[in-house]
Amino acid sequence: MTFTLFAPQAVSAQVAGGDGLGHVPFAMTRGTEGTWTVTIPPPVPGFHYYWLVLDGVDVNDPGSRTYFGYGKETSGIEIPEAGVDFYAIKRVPHGEVREKWYFSKSTGEWRRALVYTPAEYVTHLSRRYPVLLLQHGMGEDETGWTRQGRAQFIVDNLIAAGKAEPMIIVMDRGYADKPGGTPFKLTAETSGRDIRIAFTRFEEVIVHDLIPTIDASYRTIPDREHRAMAGLSMGGMQSLFIALRHLDTFAYVGALSAPMMRSVAPDARFGSNLVGAFDTKTAYDGAFSDPAKFNDRVKLLWLGAGTAEQTLQQSISGAVEALRKSGVRLVYFESPGTAHEWQTWRRDLQDLAPRLFR
Amino acid sequence: MTFTLFAPQAVSAQVAGGDGLGHVPFAMTRGTEGTWTVTIPPPVPGFHYYWLVLDGVDVNDPGSRTYFGYGKETSGIEIPEAGVDFYAIKRVPHGEVREKWYFSKSTGEWRRALVYTPAEYVTHLSRRYPVLLLQHGMGEDETGWTRQGRAQFIVDNLIAAGKAEPMIIVMDRGYADKPGGTPFKLTAETSGRDIRIAFTRFEEVIVHDLIPTIDASYRTIPDREHRAMAGLSMGGMQSLFIALRHLDTFAYVGALSAPMMRSVAPDARFGSNLVGAFDTKTAYDGAFSDPAKFNDRVKLLWLGAGTAEQTLQQSISGAVEALRKSGVRLVYFESPGTAHEWQTWRRDLQDLAPRLFR
Numbered sequence: 001m002t003f004t005l006f007a008p009q010a011v012s013a014q015v016a017g018g019d020g021l022g023h024v025p026f027a028m029t030r031g032t033e034g035t036w037t038v039t040i041p042p043p044v045p046g047f048h049y050y051w052l053v054l055d056g057v058d059v060n061d062p063g064s065r066t067y068f069g070y071g072k073e074t075s076g077i078e079i080p081e082a083g084v085d086f087y088a089i090k091r092v093p094h095g096e097v098r099e100k101w102y103f104s105k106s107t108g109e110w111r112r113a114l115v116y117t118p119a120e121y122v123t124h125l126s127r128r129y130p131v132l133l134l135q136h137g138m139g140e141d142e143t144g145w146t147r148q149g150r151a152q153f154i155v156d157n158l159i160a161a162g163k164a165e166p167m168i169i170v171m172d173r174g175y176a177d178k179p180g181g182t183p184f185k186l187t188a189e190t191s192g193r194d195i196r197i198a199f200t201r202f203e204e205v206i207v208h209d210l211i212p213t214i215d216a217s218y219r220t221i222p223d224r225e226h227r228a229m230a231g232l233s234m235g236g237m238q239s240l241f242i243a244l245r246h247l248d249t250f251a252y253v254g255a256l257s258a259p260m261m262r263s264v265a266p267d268a269r270f271g272s273n274l275v276g277a278f279d280t281k282t283a284y285d286g287a288f289s290d291p292a293k294f295n296d297r298v299k300l301l302w303l304g305a306g307t308a309e310q311t312l313q314q315s316i317s318g319a320v321e322a323l324r325k326s327g328v329r330l331v332y333f334e335s336p337g338t339a340h341e342w343q344t345w346r347r348d349l350q351d352l353a354p355r356l357f358r
Numbered sequence: 359m360t361f362t363l364f365a366p367q368a369v370s371a372q373v374a375g376g377d378g379l380g381h382v383p384f385a386m387t388r389g390t391e392g393t394w395t396v397t398i399p400p401p402v403p404g405f406h407y408y409w410l411v412l413d414g415v416d417v418n419d420p421g422s423r424t425y426f427g428y429g430k431e432t433s434g435i436e437i438p439e440a441g442v443d444f445y446a447i448k449r450v451p452h453g454e455v456r457e458k459w460y461f462s463k464s465t466g467e468w469r470r471a472l473v474y475t476p477a478e479y480v481t482h483l484s485r486r487y488p489v490l491l492l493q494h495g496m497g498e499d500e501t502g503w504t505r506q507g508r509a510q511f512i513v514d515n516l517i518a519a520g521k522a523e524p525m526i527i528v529m530d531r532g533y534a535d536k537p538g539g540t541p542f543k544l545t546a547e548t549s550g551r552d553i554r555i556a557f558t559r560f561e562e563v564i565v566h567d568l569i570p571t572i573d574a575s576y577r578t579i580p581d582r583e584h585r586a587m588a589g590l591s592m593g594g595m596q597s598l599f600i601a602l603r604h605l606d607t608f609a610y611v612g613a614l615s616a617p618m619m620r621s622v623a624p625d626a627r628f629g630s631n632l633v634g635a636f637d638t639k640t641a642y643d644g645a646f647s648d649p650a651k652f653n654d655r656v657k658l659l660w661l662g663a664g665t666a667e668q669t670l671q672q673s674i675s676g677a678v679e680a681l682r683k684s685g686v687r688l689v690y691f692e693s694p695g696t697a698h699e700w701q702t703w704r705r706d707l708q709d710l711a712p713r714l715f716r
Contacts, residue, residue, distance in 0.1 A: 005415070006415070007413065007414060007415045008414060009369065009413045009415075010413050010415065011367065011413070012367070054412055054413065054415060054417065055365065055367045055368050055369070055412065055413050056365060056366060056367035056368070057364070057365045057367075057368065057412060057417075059415075059417040060417065060418050060424075060431065062415070062416060062418075062430060063430075065431060066418075066424050066431045072420060072421075073418065073422070073423060073424045089459060089468050091461065094458075094459045096456040096457055096458060096473075097456070098454040098455070098456045099454060099455040100452075100454060101447060101452045103449065110447050122575065146457075152457075217480065
């Protein structure tokens, strides 16, 4: 795969990017006419964020569309996967993705959720539907699951094939900073205390603002047996944090490539939470401490990771092992050969969605 | 207004942008720490496209959101207008903007339209609504009217105040190139023939694919008296071209900052079509040649321009004068002090929408 940039006056140029693109950065070479190029080994299939480093400045490729990632507009490229079309737009009935603006009392701001309604929603006017809250990762926003993830096409295809229940999918922006406050940013150094503060704010938005708005605005089945929360990476952490504290509200929870928090010690750094034994008795305020009760209450605990995520995959599979050993029932899915990237999460959704609400 | 870019290794940096930003480009000055800055005179209020020129390469500002303009992702900045809130999100009932995917037989491709449904659409389930097709300009796409134009908030506010009829607004991508063909690009050199070919292709999509899809998918009132087409710049040219040829389909037409074509001579260059007398007998295949018939048939012909658009405004107002003199009834609106830019088109929509379907 070759990248090209016309920049006769530039002194240096590189291609950089996210997991899955390869061993970034790749140095570009200047041709005689001022066109810089680099050919990189074919990346794994799927969607990859990337950007150019032009004389030391990270900029988008002027020839690319942009996608919200890394906290800003970022170039992206789609590598087709041979023989795989579960996320392609096909000749099947298509749902709509709707912009839903609502006022959040919790944060004092207008927020935008994106709401997928299945194709039959506009014709089966007396039918009500279950709801999946589906969250993006750190640095992304509410557009990630439909633009990078192609969630609407994955679910359109599953529903058309009779493999998933028709459902409403709600994608909100996973930040709930107080107006004027410092935006939350999750890094290895973030303390357990700060994570809890940020997630508790988002929990308020979800529980007090978003869910009532969705139940008032759409034909939902507004009970726990018909409500799920799942997310990728930070969004999976939020899903575990929020759904496990609100099992009166959610019966299904999914965490995709999401760090399983070992402890919630206020002073522990996030990075240190990923290593060591996963104590099923204390994790998540004891949500897993009574496996029989948990299994009775939670219809699905879904965990997943890409096999190329290395440290994170080991951390998650370690937690999976401990949970299973303790008697907690769960589904664990591995995406072969993919890392912390959207192809993993597309495959995750393809596995997860058919298990919901049935 | 000050722009800042951290680029210690850069040799030169400038701020450039669209109409309304000022006399671009503005040279940035390097500070001792490698931070480049420039302070520019306050631009007129509204939305402005802009970009940075980093060592000769047009790149987006890494600190900006991007908006589709100039045929690519482009940085943008919003300058508030004191005391003006008609395009603000307010505590009124909000409609939804829905992504509607449909297969176009005309072009053999899946296309995405954005469809605004008014707030009451989801509660007044037996009511049917009129439809406005609303088109973006050259280099933009179907996202322009809601992201740059804030059309959904303008119309939410108008409907809430009882100033506009609740309506469905359909925003499609104004290109209909054959798959694999050269994308249409409108410049001063484009011939009348090429414009006609490109617009005829888009006309096929509108008439044969889009309108039937919308009428089958939404609770529309599917007759000419409840269908309008309007657009800005190239989108206004398309609206005149298509709607005036299909007065069995449209009764309302609006052209916002849109060149009024003097002739459709196949070999005439687009640039030459803007100057000289506007012959009301021959323009648009004679659509205006019988003013009494036109006035009887067309419920609204709406034309507008910004007073700072200079050549274009003179061209449009010249056509307006000729049309009025010939007896054609029309509304002409001028946006004071604004050029070929979104603040003009927001004001246009604020004037136009209340005149539709009443």
